[in-house]
Amino acid sequence: MRWWIAAAGCALATPTGAQLAPRVTGETVIAQLDAAQHDLAAKAHASSDPQLVATSDQLAHMASDLRATLGGSDATKPVDIIDGRAQARARRAQAAAQRTRAYLDISGGCVGGDARALADALAASVKRLADAEDASKDAQPVIDAVETLDHKPLFALHPGDKPLAFALTGTNLSDAQCADPEVTATDGQGAPLAVQPVITGVSAARIELKLPPSQMLEPGSYVLHVVPKRKTFLLGCVTQPEAVAVVQIAKPLRLSVDYSLTAMCAADPGGAGKSVPLGAGTLPDISAYGSTVSQQIDTTACGDPLSYAVSATVRRADGSSASIGPIVQSANASITAGLPGGLSLNWNPSIHTMFVRSGANTCKGVH
Incomplete structure (x- = not known):
């Protein structure tokens, strides 16, 4: 017992000068979305890409809708304590901003079909976040990034004969008191794939997956559907609304x-x-x-x-x-x-x- 108390005391100590990051508010999310939309609009103009223009416009609509949703004092509150529906919209808006920022950071070295695949993945991701239905439940799950296991942004995959390992990150993706979330992969029209991802690791903020070899997948958009459960008083583990993420299968390199x-x-x-x-x-x-x-x-x-x-x-x-x-x-x-x-x-x-x-x-x- 003495050892546990000593260890706990050490854990409470923080380095001199260390500071906690401020809590994210509605105003913070709106600012992130505005900045991402502005920079994407500039890239769309420079590249004359109509799809990027459309995605930029959708981000602008999301920012406008969020301002209306967070009218009054909600905009200055931490997102964690905002009402359930408004909180879900804020989290989806933040996910769209983060996904767009990741795209802007990495797309400079992309040309040809790879550049097209990245833009397609971003467009599909933002559209699904914007079109997601509001639910009254608190703690709605949201996926804000798809990344490699070493935390690099992932938008598209080349078909291959080896298993693919990647991760989904976000909020409320799992509850340790309940079974693992259900994860299914479909094509863009909702038809389940013949090969399905397998969960290799899970937490509330991250799901690590392995997908069998994808050489049979046609180029196009593929959707990962995550349906978690959450422990509630009296009712036990209750199914939550689904969260989705989009990954593009790029055309084979030639x-x-x-x-x-x-x-x-x-x-x-x-x-x-x-x-x-x-x-x-x-x-x-x-x-x-x-x-x-x-x-x-x-x-x-x-x-x-x-x-x-x-x-x-x-x-x-x-x-x-x-x-x-x-x-x-x-x-x-x-x-x-x-x-x-x-x-x-x-x-x-x-x-x-x-x-x-x-x-x-x-x-x-x-x-």
């Missing part, structure tokens, strides 16, 4: 690289050098990050090259493309260049081979 290689050949004595095309074509498709493809090129058309010139175009599955070159280098040196989308190209004249390597995924919200 990049192709078109190339052309030209040599500047040495001229006969007294003559000028001449440009000789050596080859043009398409390298094998890249379908995985960290992979390398190559193509050997016949250079016998120029027996005494002075220099080589390489041009390349990267094409994505969504039809977008970007080009580089021509890049010129002396014939006894390799040509190495970065390509859009995190690719690197290398022409090795000693073995007459063109290489393209895919680096790590630069889109942090897709895994």
Whole structure:
């Protein structure tokens, strides 16, 4: 008993100067939502993306509705003590703001289909939060983030042949006095998936899940439905309203690289050098990050090259493309260049081979 008391005393001690964060009020949530909406509107304008414009407008409507809901003194109260319906709206608004902020923080490195998948996931998430029905029950569950197990934001997944592990974070997701919440996965129209997530860890603020291999899932939006139970006086464990989260299945990675290689050949004595095309074509498709493809090129058309010139175009599955070159280098040196989308190209004249390597995924919200 003495040991327990001593341990408890130590636990009560706090570092000098440590401060608790202030409680979140309705005004705080409105400010977060306004800031997220403003920054998303700026990104939508810069990218001319109509979907981001629509999502920004929906955030603005949520902020306006929350101001009306929290009229009077409720706006200055901590969200924890606001009336049940108003509290649920405030928590959903905060979840929309946090999800939008996470999107803004990580979407800068995303291009092509990955960028589209992130924007689709954000739009679907905000719409479901905005359209959720109000319930009279207190302690309504809300999911405010989907993330990897190491706490990185997660918006979309590439189909794969390995199990996927991720987490849902939020409020009132479980009650330790009751059974684990029910978690089901459906497509965007509500049809249950053939493969369902398995709970590997649970608390009131976090549910960790494992999803079987997803290579059979078609690209599109998928919804995770969480239905927790809550212990109440006399009635025992009572089913609560569901909370939902959206994860996008992105299109499989597929990049192709078109190339052309030209040599500047040495001229006969007294003559000028001449440009000789050596080859043009398409390298094998890249379908995985960290992979390398190559193509050997016949250079016998120029027996005494002075220099080589390489041009390349990267094409994505969504039809977008970007080009580089021509890049010129002396014939006894390799040509190495970065390509859009995190690719690197290398022409090795000693073995007459063109290489393209895919680096790590630069889109942090897709895994």
